[in-house]
Amino acid sequence: MKIQSLKLVCFSPTGTSKTIIQSIARGISHSTVELIDITKPDARNQQLQTSENELLLVAVPVYVGRVPALVIDWLQSVKACNTPTVCIVVYGNREYDDALLELKDILIKRGCIPIACAACIGEHSFSSFETPIAVNRPDASDLHQAELLGSKINEKLLSISSVDDISDINVPGNYPYRGDSKTWTVDFIAISNTCSKCGVCVEACPVGAIDLENNYLPDKEKCILCCACIKCCPQNAKTMKTGIVKDTAIRLSEKCKQRKEPVFFI
Structure with a gap:
């Protein structure tokens, strides 16, 4: 299957999702790549349209096991037409829970056809010198694995003649999704x-x-x-400040010390 271009969509306040999606794109190695960074408010005012001749990659962080609410709002405006899509969630070494399934479901409803999915690790947003959680991730190993995933995606594209040849990809998760996609309202x-x-x-x-x-x-x-x-x-x-967010950071720093590795579904 011939792809005319790659479109990379990321929401990446601290840069981890952006770094990972760009590494996957390097592995795919296409000459035409467009980065659509929806981190800033103005960028989320633009609607995305894609076709079956493009490969769409979407990378978002995991917030309390879910896709962030403001990202859901933007994704629900996407207009795709049988677009082969890579769904990527980035989490802080705890769990990605239902986020990958949720992202996949949202994109399917917008006209995307998942060709691969990934759950990758980035330094937790609550990580600090005092409460280290997955510090400096994605690291060199993570980015190498991301590039290898890109190579496998490219091989998969070359092995099929059209999107009709893409079979469903099963990913972990529960529906209804657990928890709330909205974050706490707290002075911290x-x-x-x-x-x-x-x-x-x-x-x-x-x-x-x-x-x-x-x-x-x-x-x-x-x-x-x-x-x-x-x-x-x-x-x-x-x-x-001392309070619920810092308490959570301390707890995660203590419980999430064991290194987790990226997981790919292709």
């Missing part, structure tokens, strides 16, 4: 006096939640707990 970030008000966190926030008139604190009603503002701060001025 402290800002020290080392904050220089440089605005880096404002640019990094995927939901425009940083309040410039309130000492660069996030609006808890908008905040999705991605911690991009903490991780990107050049002054290390933002930290987690």
Whole structure:
């Protein structure tokens, strides 16, 4: 089957999903690649249309075992037409629960035909020096495996004549999906006096939640707990307050020490 181009869609506040999807694309090794990064609010105002002559790759982070709610909202506007698709979820070394099945189901309803699926590991958004969780992942091994997946996807495409030859891919998960795709509404970030008000966190926030008139604190009603503002701060001025989020980070740091490896379905 001949593919005219690759379209890479990612939601990646801290860069892990983007890094993984680009590594998979390198393994596929196509000359025409378009990256559609929907992390920023303005990017999510654009609707995506694809055809059966394109290969669509979609990578999203796992939030409490689900696809993030704002990503679901955008994905439900996708218009595909029998588009071969790679479904990728990235999680912080705990579990991906129902997220991969949910992503697959959403994309099928939009006209996509999954040709491969993957659950990969990225550094947890709650990870810090104090509470390390899958630090520096994806690492070199993860990215090598992602490229190998890309090569296998390319081999699969070459082995079939059309999307009609793509059989269903079974992935783990439960339906109805467990939990809630929406994150907690909680005030959990402290800002020290080392904050220089440089605005880096404002640019990094995927939901425009940083309040410039309130000492660069996030609006808890908008905040999705991605911690991009903490991780990107050049002054290390933002930290987690004592409370439910930090307690969760401590618990995950203790319970998720054993390294998990990417899982591929093809």
